[in-house]
Amino acid sequence: MGNEESRVEVDTPPQTLKARTVEALAQYIRDERAKRIVVMTGAGISTSAGIPDFRSPETGLYANLARLNLPYAEAVFDISYFRSNPEPFYTLAEELYPGKYRPTITHSFITLLHRKGLLLKLFTQNIDCLEREAGVPGDLIIEAHGSFATQRCIDCKSPFPADLMRIAMHSNTVPHCLDTSCAGLVKPDIVFFGEQLPSSFFENRDLPATADLAIVMGTSLSVHPFASLPQICAEKTPRLLINSDKVGDMGSRPDDVLLLEDCDSGVRKLAEACGWLDELEALWAETARPDDPPQAEQPQTKKSRDEILQEEVDKLTKDVESTLNLGKSQHEWLENHVDRKIARRQEEEDEKTVEQRENLKPPDDEGEKRMAPAKEEPGLEHVYPHLKKPSP
Ligand code: CNA
Numbered sequence: 001m002g003n004e005e006s007r008v009e010v011d012t013p014p015q016t017l018k019a020r021t022v023e024a025l026a027q028y029i030r031d032e033r034a035k036r037i038v039v040m041t042g043a044g045i046s047t048s049a050g051i052p053d054f055r056s057p058e059t060g061l062y063a064n065l066a067r068l069n070l071p072y073a074e075a076v077f078d079i080s081y082f083r084s085n086p087e088p089f090y091t092l093a094e095e096l097y098p099g100k101y102r103p104t105i106t107h108s109f110i111t112l113l114h115r116k117g118l119l120l121k122l123f124t125q126n127i128d129c130l131e132r133e134a135g136v137p138g139d140l141i142i143e144a145h146g147s148f149a150t151q152r153c154i155d156c157k158s159p160f161p162a163d164l165m166r167i168a169m170h171s172n173t174v175p176h177c178l179d180t181s182c183a184g185l186v187k188p189d190i191v192f193f194g195e196q197l198p199s200s201f202f203e204n205r206d207l208p209a210t211a212d213l214a215i216v217m218g219t220s221l222s223v224h225p226f227a228s229l230p231q232i233c234a235e236k237t238p239r240l241l242i243n244s245d246k247v248g249d250m251g252s253r254p255d256d257v258l259l260l261e262d263c264d265s266g267v268r269k270l271a272e273a274c275g276w277l278d279e280l281e282a283l284w285a286e287t288a289r290p291d292d293p294p295q296a297e298q299p300q301t302k303k304s305r306d307e308i309l310q311e312e313v314d315k316l317t318k319d320v321e322s323t324l325n326l327g328k329s330q331h332e333w334l335e336n337h338v339d340r341k342i343a344r345r346q347e348e349e350d351e352k353t354v355e356q357r358e359n360l361k362p363p364d365d366e367g368e369k370r371m372a373p374a375k376e377e378p379g380l381e382h383v384y385p386h387l388k389k390p391s392p
Pocket of ligand 1 (some may be wrong): 051223245293
């Protein structure tokens with residue numbers, strides 16, 4: 001992982017900041033010119049809490065789920081696949097279920113922005129609810145990909161009680177609709193590929209245009225429509241990226257600042273430059289729980305972030321393997337069966353979509369769905385045309 005402040009690749013000098021540096025950005029904040037900050041986050045802000053992201057090579061969940069013979073790694077969040085085989089999702093869900101993890105200092109940094117009256121909105125793709133646990137008020141959070149807060153039957157859409165859901169999660173069983181005439185599968189209101197995003201996303205998606213600073217952290221900016229949010233900011237609005245690598249169009253504007261490093265160290269740098277570091281550390285200390293190892297002892301474990309993540313991923317992988325518990329031949333049968341079923345359903349849907357398009361009016365924003373990003377491994381592109389990489 002790099003630990004560098006990267007220069008942007010544009011020749012135009014910054015228009016709003018004095019320079020494309022954290023110090024210049026901190027000066028902008030100290031001068032009270034950033035009073036409406038939008039923050040956009042993804043799985044990378046929670047990896048230091050012990051929750052693996054999707055796409056980091058080696059430690060990401062996709063890299064590890066791929067070896068489980070799922071037809072393709074994203075199938076675990078694919079609604080069609082879930083209908084046929086919900087167990088892999090439930091195994092993952094049990095791991096991600098709120099209550100197990102402590103928020104990171106990056107989450108606390110967002111809380112600090114709120115306490116200072118500077119947070120306009122937090123757009124998160126995360127489903128772990130750690131922002132809430134860190135103290136960011138719910139009305140300032142747009143959970144673009146939903147959350148574990150509520151759940152319902154995927155067929156009749158009846159809500160399912162939270163206490164029964166908790167029991168199902170902890171006992172590793174797949175819950176079904178309480179209406180016995182339906183008995184459909186129950187799923188937390190997490191947005192799967194192919195499902196619509198919550199209306200709150202569409203109601204607030206233009207907000208970044210009114211922001212005076214955008215902070216993008218821990219996301220590969222590869223899942224649409226979330227990925228286009230930073231582009232909604234006005235051209236002169238400074239945008240800060242704190243991420244292991246450069247993503248999206250970040251770095252292409254004159255007032256973009258890139259901190260290509262760990263989120264936690266990045267927010268500490270920014271907080272220090274703003275003169276807030278002690279306050280931030282104190283705020284984060286409030287999130288410690290009695291059973292967390294004392295902070296002084298943490299370095300003695302001598303485990304790197306990657307080692308901790310790898311252990312977490314190995315455990316998850318084992319759990320999924322044992323939950324699936326299918327013989328090879330059963331597995332092949334299931335995959336073929338599911339593939340054929342998905343293909344048939346998709347063909348029917350494609351026919352309908354073509355018919356609708358031919359009739360027709362342009363797609364409306366409200367209908368926008370969470371799009372699976374193009375993927376590397378061979379898979380179901382023939383079934384899901386939207387998974388195909390755009391030709392160069
Ligand atoms: P992603 O595609 O896995 O990308 C994560 C990005 O963060 C990558 O660019 C990594 O290089 C970077 N990264 C990872 N760790 C760090 C770190 N410590 N410091 C700096 N950068 C880091 O994840 P996205 O959020 O972009 O993808 C969207 C998916 C992931 C959403 O739909 C989420 O629901 C889903 N997800 C959420 C969680 C969670 O809730 N914690 C966990 C795993 C996946």
